[in-house]
Amino acid sequence: MIVRLALSIMLLASPALARQEPVPIAARDGQAFKHKHSGFSFPPTLIGLSRTQGLEVVAPQLDLFFHYRADDESEEISVYVYRMTSGSVPLWFDVSRSVVEARKETGSKAAWGPPAAFTPPGQANGSALQLGWTITGSRLRSTTLTLIPMGEWLVKIRHSSMAHEVASLQRRTAEAVAALGWPKRIAAAPDAAAIVACTDTLVLSGEAKPVKQSGAGTLVEALLAQMAGNPTDRKKAANPMKEAPLTWCADRMADSPVGLYRPQGTRDRYLLSLSDSGIAIRAEPSAASALLADTQQPAWSVTLLTAAKAYNFARRDRLPLPGQIDAILKENPLSSVSTWGDRQISLDSGAMK
Known part of the structure; x- marks a missing residue:
């Protein structure tokens, strides 16, 4: 199972933050769940995978996610939407990449090339980044990370498979990105490239x-x-x-x-x-x-x-x-x-x- 990085241990002792426990999202079976601030929606199924219970990490819908899983649990997609108040797409992609590569319990990962920019749905330039890894020492065979800007929001997609090799999984990730419910209007974002x-x-x-x-x-x-x-x-x-x-x-x-x-x-x-x-x-x-x-x-x-x-x-x-x-x-x-x-x-x- 793919899980999100918990807050850094230094945050746990901070009096500035009262930890909010994630709250289950009431999404109706068979219907898309719409993010009320951006218009982005999570469909009930995604490239053949079924949506599972979603969680709101920060209210009101400032940080939330849903998982999609195959019936035999051989494939999983996690879709996160959260607010970006600092930094940039290359910066937060690098942070997420570090998290993926540091999680030894999901196997050893070999990046399949450098992060690649691409043009996401509703945008006119390569504002998004994606990277895939081959995995060894785990039941998983491959995983991908995708980060897409959506105005003041970031859409992060983690996609892992026990069956697909990394090139095949990246093609399936592209299909999943296209099948998500994107708003009709998305603010223009700068071109993205791997951070130096x-x-x-x-x-x-x-x-x-x-x-x-x-x-x-x-x-x-x-x-x-x-x-x-x-x-x-x-x-x-x-x-x-x-x-x-x-x-x-x-x-x-x-x-x-x-x-x-x-x-x-x-x-x-x-x-x-x-x-x-x-x-x-x-x-x-x-x-x-x-x-x-x-x-x-x-x-x-x-x-x-x-x-x-x-x-x-x-x-x-x-x-x-x-x-x-x-x-x-x-x-x-x-x-x-x-x-x-x-x-x-x-x-x-x-x-x-």
Whole structure:
């Protein structure tokens, strides 16, 4: 059985996140289940495989999935839809690829070439990525991973088989992609390509310590995090005439407990992936401190990004070491902001003094 990566162990101890147990989805037999935010639908059968019980991981339908299985359990397709509040398709494909390859209980995997871009249904360019593996040491013979952008949503498809070799399975995956219920209109997305490794190193200078906080800085930090975590707000704030899509690289050299990524050409910020469903930590120079000049020295913000909220922790005097993030997550955040639904901002009363 294919199972999704659980949240990183560092998240389990974070007071910012109350673990929500997945809730079964009430989908009617023989009818498609429609994702209410995007219009995407999960059909009752998919290339001959029957839909099983679906689960809502984050309400309201911000992260959900269904499995499809053959009657003899020789083949399974898992289809996930979740919100993308940071990063890019190449970045989150790389995270999911790492998860697939790390799961030794499903056998040893040999990638069948590099990730390939393709044009998904309803789109006009190669915005999606796919990769297949040959599996040994398991009842499974092959598996594929597909990641497709759909506006502010990602559609991830895991497809595994006991019978098909990898080339045959990839053809069946293509049939499954075409048979899913895609919305009539899908926002254009950038061309996708496998993420490249960063060619330089992060600028790190020891353990980061909290700087003196101010009420104004905390509020501005919250407002900026709310905008950064909402794709619609990001588009409104950007100037499309001069801003190109952000390109990320994978930092393979940093001493990090989980996947670390940076915008290409930067050495003073990073994004730490905490799960393969879009949850991440963003550490970067604090725009609030720069705007307000409320500290004498530069400061760095640390923000936990989830499907519905962003949590801001105390600003630091330098870029935190990736190994410090576990300890920072155990602190109480100074603010939390909604990036979905009602735009609520909650501030720690102590931070406003």
